[in-house]
Amino acid sequence: MYQRLPDRTGDQSLVREINLSLIMNRLWEHSPISRAALAEMTGLNKSTVSSLINELIEHGFVREVGLLSHGIGRPSRQLELNPEAGFIVSAEVGVxxxxxxxxxxxxxxxxxxxxxTHGQADRQTIMSRAISLMQEAAARGRDPAVGRTAMLGLALGLPGMVEQTTGTLLLAPNLGWEDVPVCDLLTPEFPDVPVFVDNEANLAALGESFFGAAQGYHEILYVSAGVGVGGAMVSGGQIFRGTTGFAGEFGHMTIDPNGPVCGCGNRGCWETLVSPAALFRHIRDAAAQQSTRLEQMTGGNWDAFTVPLVVEAADAGDPVALEALAQVGRDLGIGIASLLNALNPDLVLLGGTLSQAHAHLLPVIRAEVARRALRWVVRAAAIERGQYGLNASLMGGVARVYQTILAQPGTISR
Structure with missing residues (x-):
């Protein structure tokens, strides 16, 4: 996040903030729930819970949703987080x-x-269009008729290295962008709104952890295979960032020292072997030796290739498509096996454009991982497709704002 929240001391306001966060998190996990049940669950006394709930209701974050009778005594009034407390805008600028x-x-x-954004190589044009779409999203989210008027936060995912303290995109090799002050571009357009800028894979991993396929897991490895390969680790609900904030650049592990040149300047980076471009390269090379139905499907136009088209050909039994997917799956498995050995997660999620071919890739990945990774780490880790697919980073942006509100509800104005 580009804005640093003020340091807090151990005073009454900090205790109140911690208790508000505790209440909000329990409501998120267990609602609908009564005040009495919240008091029992949190260990706070009933008067404190009632006071905090009244404050959250006044600020629009919580609402009462009816009575529940247990057959003995007075019915209890049930509470839940208010869906119309406000809206969140999340965006992603991809390659x-x-x-x-x-x-x-x-x-x-x-x-x-x-x-x-084909052909829109100009950074200013792309950012201007992205901001325009974010403004449209905000206009769509604002609905006074249901009381939804507050913009609770804005998040943007980018395919590169983002400096968290300033919200600056330091380097995005596949975009060709460097040293872009993204937060400085966004804040004048969205004044008084918390703004978060992060690597798209970090956000995707958080989104899957918070809302999606990784709920209930503790150590999550997310691999986003698209034009480039992004990666992230979520541990205990928090993104693992490393010392300088740039952990997860798995796509730039050297797999083949003599391999293709990567956008980062190195040779044989993992992302040069496991991208859609690599998949299409395998198909073109094989098509020189044998026929493939993909030639008929595209009219011989190699630029018309898409991952869904390759999946369609593979589903129909096309040997060239099947072997190309198998090769990419093996290369994915080689990298994931190394990451399993190094990080020991309990879940690996495949996301990004190539996840559209998950039915063909995952069995190959699992087999390759079983051959190469230590059997103890293999036993502990499920390898699955992410729930949100191409929307994972967008849902992660929602999660990033949501997580901050749950942690510090008193700092968010409505």
Whole structure:
């Protein structure tokens, strides 16, 4: 996050903030729930819980949703987080697309949009369009009729290294961007709104952990295989960032020292072997030796290849498509095996564009990992597809804002 929240001392306001966070988290995990049950669950006395709940209701974060009778005594009034407490805007600028969504406080999508950016190499044009779409998302999210007027936060995922203290994109090799003050571009357009800028894989991993396929897991490895390969670790619900904040650049592990040149300047980086471009390269090389139905499907236009098209050919039994997917799956498995040995997660999630081919890739990945990783770490780790697919980073942006509100509800104005 580009804005640093003020340091807090151990005074009454800090205790109140901790207790508000405790209440908000229990409501998120267990609602609908009564005040009495919250008091029992948190260990706070009933008067403190009632006071905190009244404050949260006044600020619109919590609402009463009816009575529950247990058959003995007075019915208890049930509480839940208010879906209309406000809205969150989340965006992603990828190598060849812009995606934006708006969600309410229940993480329900109100509106979303995705468009290609082919040929728009100019950074200013892309950022201007992204900001315009974020503004449209905010307009769609604001609905006074249901009381949803507050923009609770804005998050943007980018395919590169983001300095967390300033929100500056230091390097995005596949975009060709360097030293872009992203937060400085966003804050004048969205004044008084908390703004978060992060690596897209970090956000995707957080989104899957918070809302998606990784719920209930503690140590999560997320691999996003698209134009580049991004990666992230979530441990105990928090993104693992490393000393300087740039942990997770798994795509730039050297797998083949004599391999293709990577956008980062190195040779044989993992992402040069496990991207859609690598998949299409295998197909073109094989098509020189044998026929493939992909030639008929594309009219011989190699630029018309897409991952879903390759999956369609593989599903129909095309040997060239099947072998190309198998080769990429093996290369994915080689890298994931090394990461399993190093990080020992209990879940590996495959995301990004290549996850559209998960039915063909995951069995190969699992087999390769079983051959190469230590059997003790293999036994502990499930390897699955992410729930949110191409929307994972967007949902992660929602999670990033949501997580901050749950942790520090008193700092968010409505």
């Amino acid at each position: 060849d697309f812009i995606a934006v969504l708006c969600a309410n406080f229940a993480a329900e999508v109100i509106w979303q949009h995705r468009e290609p």
